Amino acid sequence: MKSTFYSFLMIALVMSCSNEPKKEAVKLSAENPFNVTLNQAVDYANVTGAHIEEYVNVTIENAELEIDAIKALKNVSFANTYETYDKVFSELNKSSNNAFMLYWVSTDSITRAKGLEGYQKIEKFNTNVGSDKALFNKFKAFADSDEYSKLKGHKKRLVDFVMQTFERSGVNLNEADVETYKKLLADISDLSSQYSINMNTANEVLTLTEAQAEGLPENFKNKYKTETGYEIPVQNATRGPVMSNAKSSAVRKEFTTKYANRGADKNLTILDSLVSKRYQLGKLMGYDSYAAYNLAPKMAKDPATVWEFVNGLVAKSKEKAIQDYEVLKAVRNKELNTPNDDSRINAWDAAYYKDQILKNEYKVDNEKMREYLPMQECLAGMFELYQELLGLEFRKIEGASVWHEEVETYEVYEGDKLKGRFYLDLFPRPNKESWFYGVPLTYGLNTSEGYEVPVSMLLGNFTRPTEDLPSLLSHGELSTLFHEFGHIVDGMSYEGDYSMQAYSKADFAEAMSQIFENWIFDYDILSSFAKHYETGEVFPKDLYDNMMNAKNVSSGIGAQGSLRRCLYDMYLYDKFNPEKPFDTDQLWRDLDAQMGLGANYIEGTHTQGSWIHINTHPTYYYGYLWSEVFAQDMFTVFEENGLRDQATGVKYRKLILANGSQRDILEAVEEFLGRPSNNDAYIKSLGLK
Missing domain, CATH: 3.40.390.10 (Collagenase (Catalytic Domain))
Known part of the structure; x- marks a missing residue:
């Protein structure tokens, strides 16, 4: 998953026509590892919490100098407004991203704490910048000028992006609403950070006896063996081996429950607050929902487009999912010697029975395959x-x-x-x-x-x-x-x-x-x-x-599972009603009824309490499927020209990867394809054609 942190900062001097003398930039102390020259690597091994704190503070101070200089301009130009602002953005971004990264990965608790603190401090600064009417007026003055009317290509797109960003950041709100906007963003940031901390520090462990560990791969068991049995950390790296191999359905259910409940004791309440505050933010900005506000600058543009896209895929993949479940039932009934059992496959058993099909019918042993993939x-x-x-x-x-x-x-x-x-x-x-x-x-x-x-x-x-x-x-x-x-x-x-x-x-x-x-x-x-x-x-x-x-074994179940999460995400952020807030457990049950494939919700579990996407990337999950349509379509060019064809690879790098947002994405994709994009390759990849 790609994580993008939107922040702002400085590096170059403003070409100001103001009579005000330009204040000198503040410099980092010589021993600070973030005090580097152009393209010099940061000395991360020696970064401390104090270094992060100084780095963030100096970055913000210099950003303030640059922004004040822009606001003091008497004559605006593209260079002294938008180009300067982009450099401010870049420096703030580096500071914010490094602080947040170290909050995520540092082994030192103080460094992690200062990383989070620094990230949030820059977030607050950015919020104030985004609602700064005096700064916005300078950008608007240029956008209304003759010079802007002559801009083309990526420079014009930069101006349009900055103007849109300001308009989405509270700059047109009245004074009272601006304060509400700032408070909401600060609250959302605090809640989101605490949610992540609760999830990442849960440290759940599955304790098994030898009998309970039946079916688990020997190499896997050896890693977690204790004097009395096995202690398996409940995390992403252990989920597949346990859920696909553990012979005991009770063990699989226990692992699933522990995995789904990481941090949930605290995070369910936090999620309720996040959903409510994001709804308030969307309404404050003039939208019907947070999803509508969030989607406006994306390719999809509005919730109606996302609902149509997701519901269309739900309908296309449902028949395959129904067939997949019947196949799993047959395998279960054979293993348990219950030939007349027509009950629903338990959610915690699906991966195991799929793996039995792979091993026994297709001779695919995922654990054997690991041996070839060091x-x-x-x-x-x-x-x-x-x-x-x-x-x-x-x-x-x-x-x-x-x-x-x-x-x-x-x-x-x-x-x-x-x-x-x-x-x-x-x-x-x-x-x-x-x-x-x-x-x-x-x-x-x-x-x-x-x-x-x-x-x-x-x-x-x-x-x-x-x-x-x-x-x-x-x-x-x-x-x-x-x-x-x-x-x-x-x-x-x-x-x-x-x-x-x-x-x-x-x-x-x-x-x-x-x-x-x-x-x-x-x-x-x-x-x-x-x-x-x-x-x-x-x-x-x-x-x-x-x-x-075996590539499409249970592909319908897989597709419906992803779509179920897309729907959950959209319901949270597009259908929230403050007068009747969601019971976020009941929403899973309601979705199961809506999708018509039986109960996937496991009573007593709270997946929404340890799901990073609905915390840090709300109204994002549909994007995996939306993006996949383009990914599979673009891959057809490599299929035609050769998977190692460097000419095609370099063309892809130059047209798509190097682009960012310098030109319209669809335009770049269609140039790479040599035709309009379509979803044929994606539908085929799901095994639905």
């Missing part, structure tokens, strides 16, 4: 593919200064030209953010000193290696790795002048990484790096063929 070999193969395809080179920086000893650092080159830098933080540890992200730290832009290259970090929670065993990935986890690294190369590929244009619209952002998941379903590519961790044997062709034959 992390280091997968990384090397993925790097080789991305480099060859996109015309880039990744150079590992040995001995780089990082926040944890397991983190790796790479620089990206195109020939001899530095294009960017990225960090890999791949394994779970206490207090670390528990999901998967491509995290932007710096966006590319032109400065007076040269081009500032993008910097990103891949945050993962893959199976941790042990003294006896390397990190072994499932094929699904390999797909996640390719997906998240797709976000990294997206960030590294940006070539624009302005940092504000480095990212695409939120409901297209996933497409640029989803497309890369397709490569691991090609045998020539998979077998080039997938080798047994002990013997070096190449991934067997018959195992690959079996996997491909």
